[in-house]
Amino acid sequence: MENGPKEKILILGLNHRTAPVEVRECFALKNVSEHPLAILKRELPEAEEVLFLSTCNRVEFILVSKTSDQTLKSLKEILVRTTGLEVARFEDHLYFYENRDAVRHLFRVASGLDSLVLGEPQILGQVKEAYREAVEYRTTGPILNRLLHKTFSVAKRVRTETGIGSHAVSVSYAAVELAKKIFGSLKGRTALLVGAGEMAELAAQHLISAGVSRMLVANRTLSRAIELAERFRGKAYGLEELPECLLETDIVITSTGAPGYVITRDMVKPLLRKRRLRPLFFIDIAVPRDVEPAVNELENIYVFDIDDLKQVVEENLGRRKQEALRAEKIVEEEVLKFERWLRELAVYPTIKALREKAEAIRRRELEKTLGRLDLSPEEKEAIETLTESLIQKLLHDPISYLKSGYHREGREAIVTVRRIFNLDQEEPGSSPTFEELSGAEEATEIPKKWH
Structure with a gap:
């Protein structure tokens, strides 16, 4: 994208491969007083x-900037x-991608090719x-809007044309697989979400499929806990009732969005005698x-966090790896398409100025000519159509030269056309709108009210 617009697409982030969970949880910015987008x-x-x-498994900042070094420093x-x-x-622990590499990375992320569990949906x-929130905070523009729409269509194409999403494998599934390894069988067991x-919800589905006989659901919002519990014929609790729940359960899978610990050592330790030291397994995703x-230090209490799921995940990758190769080819193809669109951002103002100048000349000369002739409306319409057709045919070659020659020769094509047609003496035209550049074909990916 060296000959593209001055704006660069940048991605700075960290994920499950580059950073431990204690660093990732700091970067999640759950404890800040306002939304991270408002701060940025x-x-x-x-x-x-x-x-x-x-x-x-990841925190990423996707940016468009003309000054990448200063932007990264400030970030x-x-x-x-x-x-x-x-x-x-x-x-x-950070990784950084720019332009083509950034586009490829985002396409791969959305397609499930960079996930802890390959192909997870x-x-x-x-x-x-994340895009909806960015639109809500008005932090997107033409480039990110186009990039995200394209990202969604690439992910959809990968799902449709490959088997990357076959065989139910996700973090929730991996958690249940780990529980099965621990107990051998989950039949007759009680699980707490x-x-x-x-x-x-995904974990509950997998637990029921694995044979769990009783399901408990604890949530800060009791109505939501009741809704989920009823779906799986379980029992609902509020978070303040967690000690009572822990007395009855064998497996606990936690997945709240709380900023701090929901289950502590001081909460669990008094329950050990009442449980008669029955094993209790926490799978914290x-x-x-x-x-x-520190809960893991208690007798017969075992705690696994999301990093511990990696081994389970690896055992479920085999059937997806071949499909991932096909998905990677789709991603590369779509990266090249997006790169071509991004490069044409620099060409577009010249094409627009060329068309506007030709149209201004056509209308001016047409008005002079029609003013001297006594013609019927049909005859005027025929001449109008004729002049429009002449302009289109005359502009076809220079516009084609701009689009193709630009890629081969860089900015020389733009300079040449602007000089030949003396465009710098005219109003160059405003920058293209997102709707003009992106077209309507992808608008269905995001509700119109987001634009």
């Missing part, structure tokens, strides 16, 4: 467009202030939610973590 919009003026993606300073970590504590919904979001690590 105010404190990162170097970035013209911003999107913030935060999931259990790291903001992260120091908001996370409480020194740069030296997190810098080695939840990430696409999380990317869409702490949190009633999408991840908990939340980021930030729901279960205090």
Whole structure:
């Protein structure tokens, strides 16, 4: 994208491969007093467009900026202030992508190719939610709007044309697989879900399929706990009733969005005697973590966090790897298409100025000619059509030269056409709108009210 517009697409982030959970949970920015996008919009003026993606396994900042070095420097300073970590504590865990590599990375993320569980579908919904929030905070513009629409269509194409999403494998599924490894069989067991979001719902489905006989659901909002519990013929509790729930259960899967620990050592320790030291397994798939690590120190209590699921995940990848190769080819093809569109951003103002100048000349000369002739409306319409057709045919070759020659010869094509047609003496025209550039074919991916 070297000959594209001055704006660069940047991605700075960390994920399950580059950073431990204790660093990732700081970057989730759950404890800040306002939405991260509000902070970035105010404190990162170097970035013209911003999107913030935060999931259990990754935190990424997707930016559009003309000054990449200064933007990254300012962003790291903001992260120091908001996370409480020194740069030296997190810098080695960060990855950075620019332009083509950034586009490829985002396409791969949304398609499930960069997930902890290869091909897991939840990430696409999380990317869409991040985009919805960015539109709500007005931090997107023409480039990110187009990029995100294209991201959604690429992910859809990957799902449709490959088997990357076959065989139910997700973080929730991996959690249940881990529980099965621990107990051998889940038949007759009682499971407790702490949190009633999408991840908990998926975990509940897998637990029932694995043979769990009794399901408990604890959630901060009791109505949501009741709704989920009824769906799986279980029992609902509020979070204040957690000690009572823990007395009855064998397996606990936590997935709340709470900023701090929901289950602590002090909560669990008094229950050991009442449980008669029956084993209790916590599988914590939340980021930030729901279960205090010190709980793992108690007798016959075992705590696994999301990083512990990696081994289980690896065992479920085999059937998807071949399909992933096909998905990677689709991603590369779509990266090239987006790169071509991005490059044409620099060509578009010249094409627009060329068409406007030709149209102005056509209308001026047509008015002079028609003013001297006594013609019927039909005859005037015929001449109008004729002149429009002449202009289109005359402009076809220079516009084609701009679009193709630009890629081969860089900005020389633009300079040549502007000089030949003396465009710099005319109004160059305004920048293209997002609707003009992106077309209507992808508008169905995001509700119109988001634009």
